[in-house]
Amino acid sequence: MEFAIETINLVKRYPTTARRGREGHFHLGPARIGRVESFTGLLKIIKGIRGPFIEALRGVNIQIKKGEIFGVLGPNGAGKTTLIKILCTLVIHDEGEAYVNGFDVKREPNQVLKNLQAVLPESRGFNWRLTGRQNLEFYALLYGLNEKEAKERIDYLLDFTGLKDRADDYYQRYSTGMQRKLLLCRSLLRNTPILLFDEPTVGLDPTSAAEFRDLLHKKIAHEEKKTILLSTHNLFEAQNVCDRIAILDRGKITACDTPNNIRYLMFDEKVFNIAFVDAIYDDEQKKMIEKLEEISGVHGVTPGIDLDGNFHEISIRVDKNVDLSSILEVVMKSGLKIKMINTKEPTLEDAFMAITRQHVEPQENFGSFGQRS
Amino acid sequence: MEIPIELKQIIAFTKRDFYSWTTYKTVVITQIINVFIGVFSWGVTATYVNKPVSQMYGTGTNYISFLIVGIAIGNLIMPLVQGVHSQLNPWTIETILMTGVSTPVFVIGNVMWTYIFSIITFIPYLLIGIYVFHVSLNANIASVIVAFAISAAILVGLAMISTGLMIVTKSMDPITWIINVLSNIFAGVSFPVIYLDTIFLPGISTISWFFPQTWVYHLCRLAMLTNPSLSNPQVLVEFLKGSVFAVILLPLGYKVFRWGVARSKREGTLGWY
Known part of the structure; x- marks a missing residue:
């Protein structure tokens, strides 16, 4: 050609x-x-x-x-x-x-x-x-x-x-x-x-x-x-x-x-966020988190809890190709009222920074992406 | 008949420079004034000095004719001596070369308007010389055309050498600078070169004949002041000597210019000045 x-x-x-x-x-x-x-x-x-x-x-x-x-x-x-x-x-x-x-x-x-x-x-x-x-x-x-x-x-x-x-x-x-x-x-x-x-x-x-x-x-x-x-x-x-x-x-x-593929070239995962209404962080929720962590493709789960103990959101680091329905199934079974769901994917800027600065290490903060080794 | 693309390209350069020139109204006026001031100042000086030039160009001419014709020629050839480098700048050279124009078109195109302008101003120079300072022209048209053609070839060759070197050095090239400085002394711009033997040392005028500019002035003056026939073997020999410079300098200039561009492209400095 x-x-x-x-x-x-x-x-x-x-x-x-x-x-x-x-x-x-x-x-x-x-x-x-x-x-x-x-x-x-x-x-x-x-x-x-x-x-x-x-x-x-x-x-x-x-x-x-x-x-x-x-x-x-x-x-x-x-x-x-x-x-x-x-x-x-x-x-x-x-x-x-x-x-x-x-x-x-x-x-x-x-x-x-x-x-x-x-x-x-x-x-x-x-x-x-x-x-x-x-x-x-x-x-x-x-x-x-x-x-x-x-x-x-x-x-x-x-x-x-x-x-x-x-x-x-x-x-x-x-x-x-x-x-x-x-x-x-x-x-x-x-x-x-x-x-x-x-x-x-x-x-x-x-x-x-x-x-x-x-x-x-x-x-x-x-x-x-x-x-x-x-x-x-x-x-x-x-x-x-x-x-x-x-x-x-x-x-x-x-x-x-392609720009989309480049975005995932350096990252294996994306972040899946679920926000709740009027939830309290108790043993039930802890069990839900344990169940979520057992799902194949889930790399980590971080609950968002405020100072009053309100459980307002959950951040789940998942494999970029994971089937989200199994995660949603667990969350829905817990009986929590879902306010909002979104996924945060790596941007081209994230990929560009990671590629041009190979020394950048994955961060532990919310919303960060796991970089490929 | 379709006009060849090279000619169209030269016309494009000429039109561009003409349009641009017309927008500089002050420059237009000062250039015209300069023609008059230049010829008057030299004419007045020459009238009082009035050195004989009969030794070189026969008894039919005088110093004022020699000088004013020299100044007119100098004005005519100046755009070619200066070459394209007055037009070179980092913002245009890359773009122009990307159009794929050939080296001769690039060089000729960039000097054409200034050359046409100098031909236009050549006429008032001569008219002032003739009517105010009684310059006696004794021109042979065929010889004038041949002399101008040889001169143009020599000077375009020099212009290409100068430009080629300047593209590499990014400043006034030392070779052209030395040639120009020495030419002012040795090329016979304002006095016949044989006077160098009187002023400096006997025989030193021989050096003059190795400068291409000397031949430009010499052939043009010969053609305009002595009515030389090209069928005269002595005249022909003079023209042939001048042609040798043209034959050497034109291809050499082409090579140097191409070398300069190629080297700049290799170094990635084409657009630098």
Whole structure:
């Protein structure tokens, strides 16, 4: 199967002036700096392939299917931007392979660029002294669109992104949200099947960010049927927009699955809460708790009792796949009046924190989840 | 007939820079004023100094003609000397390269508007020279075209070398800086290079002929002041000597520019400045 994007053992090293990497953070190559020992060394300096290096990507493997919205999640410095820049031919990788619609990013950059467009917030590429429309016309010409095609496409995109009314304003008068929308217009000008977004909602206010996500999800992915690779550290965005996500940590993919599966990747259990009305914690209730603890799949039961001895709720840590009916059966037999039932499941944030900070230990507090060993 | 995409792309760059330029109204006015101030100040000085240049360009010309033509040429070629690096910044280079434009289109596109503008200002330079300072032009059109073509090739080559190095060094590249500084002395911008032998040491003017800029000024002045025919073997030899620089510098510039971009991509510093 040909993937929209595929990387195989992708490695990228950046030269650094640091003599030693911080332990556990950077992986340095041969650390020989200062003197030129030989002619070969001089050649390596000229070619820019002499150490020491920071390993920004350490054998990254991803496969993105056509039409998929794929998120790359990671903390700052994880290698997300490097990955995106390699895919859009702005950075050359050192080892491994990367393909865009079957084209090798190193050997066939021109074909790659005909298949994808990237939205990199830090490289706007717009002239502040031109209007939004003039800026788009400039890029349309660079992409080789003829005048008629360019006009139609620009009009369509300005309408599509809601910028039509401000199209003839100077770019310098645009708000951050409008600038981001113009970036989106530019990335869609060529109508490529793949779009890459690097932190697309950074710097946007919550309303603009939500609007942008909506545009991305509903219009670009579903109406325009684009494959989208989205790098973000916004977990909410990843969970709501992406079909699958990969967690990139210190240059390595540490997890790759659907947001729902990722949530349970690090956790075996969820918390089941039952609130009661007018219950007193007595021997009957103690027996009920003992019975609950005997049920297969129940990891722990914690009664919620206030200072007056009122038994107001019970928290049951259960296996993520447990049949809750057996628990409910025991509770209902006890004759307690149930006020409310809810389950607290691990969030993507819980999983992300657990994956990127492997040292986090399961806590004993209410509502915490048992982490996989 | 469909216009080739490369030409469309160069037009796109030119239009972008023209539109942008027209929004800087103060700059437009000051640039026009500069043309007049520049040519008047040099013209007045030259009128009083009036050094003979007959030794190099024959008796039919004088120092004022030599100087004003030199200034006009300097103005014409300046955008090419400066190269694309005035247009380079971290916000645009990555985006422009992602459009897949070729290296020649990137370089030519980024200098085209400033070059067109300098051609426009070239005319008032010459008109002021002719009507106010009595500059005597004795141009051969075919030679002027060939001289301009060779000059453009030399200077685009230099511009690409300079830009390629600047993409790597992220500042003024030392090679171009040295060439520019030495060219101011040796290239014969404001006096014939043979005067170097009188000012400094006998024979030192030989160094001048190793600077590509010397050939740019020399060939353009030759074409505009001495009515040279390309069928004249002596003239042809001069043009061929200048062409050698173009033949070397143009592909070398292309290589250096590509090397600079490739190295920046390897180091991940393309967008850094």
